[in-house]
Amino acid sequence: MESESGGKALEGEMEVEAFKRLFPLPFYEKHLSQSLRPDSRSLDESRPTILVLGTVQTADGSATAKIGHTTMMAAIKLEIMIPTSESPNEGAIAIEFHMPPVCSPIVRPGRPAEVAPVISKQLSDVILSSGMINLGELSIISRKAAWMAYLDIYCLDADGSLFDAALLSAVGAFVNLEIPPVSLSDEGRITVASAELLEHTEVVGSKEKRKLQLGEIPLSLTCVLHKKYILADPNAEEESIMDTLVTIVLDTSSRLLFLYKPGGLFLANSSMLQSCVQLAKSRLTVLKEILRDALSEMDVDEE
Structure with missing residues (x-):
């Protein structure tokens, strides 16, 4: 008895899926008329x-x-x-x-x-x-x-x-x-300052990264x-x-x-x-x- 009811349920699911594939818009409209979507969301509900x-x-x-x-x-x-x-x-x-x-x-x-x-x-x-x-x-x-x-x-x-x-x-x-600090070399070249450069070159602006x-x-x-x-x-x-x-x-x-x-x-x-x-x-x-x-x-x- 259980296998028979299970078979009918599976057959029903297959019919619904076939209807959805063949007639996607009527399938959706049937749900929309009930203020629901096939994924169970309400019409005004966003996804997680x-x-x-x-x-x-x-x-x-x-x-x-x-x-x-x-x-x-x-x-x-x-x-x-x-x-x-x-x-x-x-x-x-x-x-x-x-x-x-x-x-x-x-x-x-x-x-x-x-x-x-x-x-x-x-x-x-x-x-x-x-x-x-x-x-x-x-x-x-x-x-x-x-x-x-x-x-x-x-x-x-x-x-x-x-x-x-x-x-x-x-x-x-x-x-x-995070914007990294930059250093200015003696030749006037500006580069992103590594920890080593921070100690030996002139720093333009802050020595720390900034938001x-x-x-x-x-x-x-x-x-x-x-x-x-x-x-x-x-x-x-x-x-x-x-x-x-x-x-x-x-x-x-x-x-x-x-x-x-x-x-x-x-x-x-x-x-x-x-x-x-x-x-x-x-x-x-x-x-x-x-x-x-x-x-x-x-x-x-x-x-």
Whole structure:
């Protein structure tokens, strides 16, 4: 009797899976009509999120962020450069987002993912325009030397909301960044100061590593819109079968910085966008707490 009931249950599961594969949108709509998603989340619920600072020992600043299965690793490498004549008292930041084939079956070896340069541009716009980084803090000697910060973000697992996880990892890397002391040789050459150099050469500025003083920090939430439904933090399957993606970027004072809508349907109903902004504000509260917890963990580890 038990084997018969077990067989029927298995047969039922196979029928559900077959229906999901053949008719993914009706499958989702059946759940959405009950204000639920197939992964048991409510429509406005984001996936579990983790941020760990200092995950790349060879970098000057690094972090790994995970939203559901989506995983990003960000690392910053500092190099000394000659500042430009237009900005003689500022350093610079270069940002690149990478999607290696290991992150998703849709990314093929030798063929860069189309979304990678788009996310690189969006990250650059947000980070450089948000006011989080004062480029003057990257200056070493006016007109002679400044820091160039190379931020590379690697997607290790792509399961939706890629920009949100990439931005969170980037923010974590800058929070974790430590700027090393530099020394000035008798010939006027500026180099990163090792412990030995600190004793025998002139030091420019502090002899200790220093943190950046960050301004308001940008954080984001992506929503997928389908008919009358709004789903927060969509996974890859939800993004692939539904109509419209909207990414809301706020800073830590809840100021709206950017709104990205890459294609999809025209939104005549502004109330849906307003609802997305409200969801982003709720998500912001959670992300700020996650950032505080990551900082606390880092402080404990350093002690």
